[in-house]
Amino acid sequence: MMQSELLIQPSWPTQSYFHSVLDQDVLNQEHSSLISSLYMNEFLDYDHMEGLDDVCSWLCDDDQKMESEIPTDKSTENSYIWSPTISMTSSESHDSEAMEMESETGIQNLLTAYTEAIGLQQRDLAEVIQKCISEKVNPNGQTLERLALNLFPCSENEKVYLKQESIRNFKTAFRGFYEIFPYGRFAHFTANSAILEAVPNHVDSVQIVDFDMGEGSQWPVVIQVMAQRRKSLTITSVKLEDDNSGLFEETKMHLLNYAGSFGLNLKVEEKELGQIVNRNEFMAFNCMLGLPHMGRTRRRTQVMDFLKVAKQLLVKTQGIITFGDGEYSERMENSPNYPSFFDGNLSHYKALYESMEWGFPSYLNEGRIAMETLFIAPFISSTSWLQKWKEGRENMFSQNDLGLKGRKMSRESWSEVRELVKEGESPYGIGVEGGNENEMVLEWKGIPLVRVSAWM
Secondary structure, three states, X not given: OOHHHHHOOOOOOOOOOOOOOOOHHHHHOOHHHHHHHHHOOOOOOOOOOHXXXXXXXXXXXXXXXHHHHOOOOHHHOOOOOOOOOOOOOHHHHHHXXXXXXXXXXXXXXXXXXXXXXXXXXXXXXXXXXXXXXXXXXXXXXXXXXXXXHHHOOOOHHHHHHHXXXXXXXXXXXXXHHHHHOOHHHHHHHHHHHHHHHHOOOOOOEEEEEEOOOOOOOOOHHHHHHHXXXXXXXXXXXXXXXXXXXXXXXXXXXXXXXXXXXXXXXXEEEEEOHHHOOOOOOEEEEEEEEOOHHHOOOOOHHHHHHHHHHHHHHHOOOEEEEEEEEOOOOOOHHHOOOHHHHHHHHHHHHHHHHHHHHHOOOHHHHHHHHHHHHHHHHHHOOHHHHXXXXXXXXXXXXXXXXXXXXXXXXXXXXXXXXXXXOOEOOEOEEEEEEOOOOOEEEEEEOOEEEEEEEEEO
């Protein structure tokens, strides 16, 4: 099978949402080899990209339609989503590269000036600089140009249109994004491995409390392993006050149908945080925050409340806490001012953009840019970054502050996840951090993209 064919195969069993069913022989493996085999996936091969065309076809077919339908005015004439690629001679290409480097340098200097103005509360100056940046952005440009476009959106009409397009194409895009890039698979593999390793053999019932269940994409592997171990499973989705997605009932149906195909006694429920009680032999509290495929984030104060409840309930029962973080997550004391916090976020998402570029050949740029718009752009906003910094200064916390003890990640999981990202063959790497080696980090050229930690 060519790598292009491997690419579009489900890298783990989302068949209840997407398509086929796993061969029953896979279920006879031990859980560690089972979950690793379900998550493994080849990286893109630039010489064999036919299969990726199918994943991205919906993204690329609507180019003309999108350009004609986006509401525009004088302020947005230069902010279309993308434009046709124009072939250039060698000399023109060198001139273009020089101009792109000059543009990126100019934008970087303007961004530095902008953050300094914000830090000094010089709002009028910041607005002038923001307008200068908006005139230099290019949706087809280099990484920093595209980042700046999302930091300072030009038009409310454009944002509304893109949101409508996102909703219309979300399921197709979600599958493609999750399976092409390692961010979500790394986080889910690492967290699920920690959970399954922590469940004692003698317990009959397991409860997973999920902070942000969303599409339920993390749990098919766990469902299979629990069915193999003949244990009952309850998945409790936390009902957040600001969640208006309406995903729960659809996700519940998919998970129940999937569990039924393996004969698993599964219960799926939704509860507010204060309604969660201990009624199972083992409890796993799982929190995934700001992973790129989620396309959404939550307030850190909500995460803190979740972890407090988890700590209280785990005093009386066996269990584990798993925490995945796809946002820039340096402790606030390491960001003494807003410019340093802004620069940290900028470096984080610039690395994320660059890792996506590495995973796409140039002839599918339109598809990549659309995926950036759907999944990465929601995390990039000068307004939300400033708000997050202010909230962080007022509510500095970490798992250590709660008195939680790190649970060491297994060497087997570390080895498997290194294979998942093809460490040594790709610019991705896996780091192990934490006082008790309880945290694994997905890195791009040394820059952390996603962190997953385990606690008890």
